Amino acid sequence: MRKHAEPEPAELQEFITDYWDIMAGALSAALAFFFHLSGHPYMATLFAGLGIASFSFTVSEIAEILAERLQEPYASFVLTFSAVAVEILLLFMILLESSHGSHGLETVKGGIISAVIVDMNVLLGIAVFVGGLRFKEQEHNEDTSSTYTTILLVSSVLLLVPSLLQYSKGSIEALPIASYIIAALLMIYYVSIFIFQTKTHIHFFKSTARSRIFRMRRKNNEESDHDESYIFERFPNIANFFAIFILIFIIGIIAEIFASDGMKIAEEFGISAALSGLMIAIISVSPELFTAVKAAKSDQIQRVVNIAMGASTVSILLTVPVLMMLAPFAGLHLTLDFNSLQIGALILTVILAWKTTDNGETNYVEGISHLMFFFAYAVIAAFYH
Helix, strand or coil, rough: CCCCCCCCHHHHHHHHHHHHHHHHHHHHHHHHHHHHCCCCCHHHHHHHHHHHHHHHHHHHHHHHHHHHHHHCCCHHHHHHHHHHHHHHHHHHHHHHHHHHCHHHHHHHHHHHHHHHHHHHHHHHHHHHHHHHHCCCCEECCHHHHHHHHHHHHHHHHHHHHHHHHHHHHHHHHHHHHHHHHHHHHHHHHHHHHHHHHHCHHHHHCCCCCCCCCCHHHHHCHHHHHHHCCHHHHCCCCHHHHHHHHHHHHHHHHHHHHHHHHHHHHHHHHHEEEHHHHHHHHHHHHHHHHHHHHHHHCCHCCCCCHHHHHHHHHHHHHHHHHHHHHCCCHHHHCCCCCCCCHHHHHHHHHHHHHHHCEEEEEEEEHHHHHHHHHHHHHHHHHHCCC
């Protein structure tokens, strides 16, 4: 047996590589609390955001381990549910701050739409671009994108219904009722889709092409000893699910600081609700982004499509009903009256995703196209009031 007198530089480097996110998250969280209690909202918001992103990355790493054990379509469920749980926590904390002003409420609405915009344009765009540069063209199951774009288009239309009521007589009285009806329909729609994905049409969400690289780089033979040293690799599934739950709980505590101090800064500098929602979406989506890019580099574009479109679907069909149910606990009634920018960008995003994925192949130009669309939306969001 090998004796360890003292840690070797290589072992120390492996330890840092494995656990940098947990160390960064703990340090950022501690600094966020310190600056929050000291009355420094700018630094508190900065470190709270870094803490959320770092711990969210840990969540995605654990979810990725579970995903490899469970296989598709359940693999993508673990990743998307983990990210959406963080998204719901962030938005609910901001919803709690909405009692101090309308800006927070509009930020929550912007965050719901922005989550889909970021998933479908930033996550999908960067991953497809990176994968396209490496493999020229990548194949995925066209039934997957066809199904998801249909679901997202119908979901967008459902969200459009309360918005249209603003232009009718008596809309103020009808809007809350219509919003709850739409939320219920979204939940029913999600249940039927869940059954479709996991029971009757599982083959729609599995890859039809074999990856040209069997496993991600972190799973190759040269790194096998390193992988076994990663503590979450040795945990059973139930322990990893529990670890994800604990991390999301910690993220929720940090999110309270982010929401409290972040809303003060947004109102002080006049940052639009659309841009605030966009920044929240980027923070919550960042862990999935790393996973998607690694999958694309390993020629697992099917997994990218499942993550991007699956997360977008859950963001609408699950986040909206959950926030509608949680809103009364914040003393508020959330209504689904989105503005024309949000609904228009959502529908155009779905159409763009349909056009770039409908043939079952992706290339780097299609990735750039999604990124250009996102940048155009970001410019409008920054100046839209």
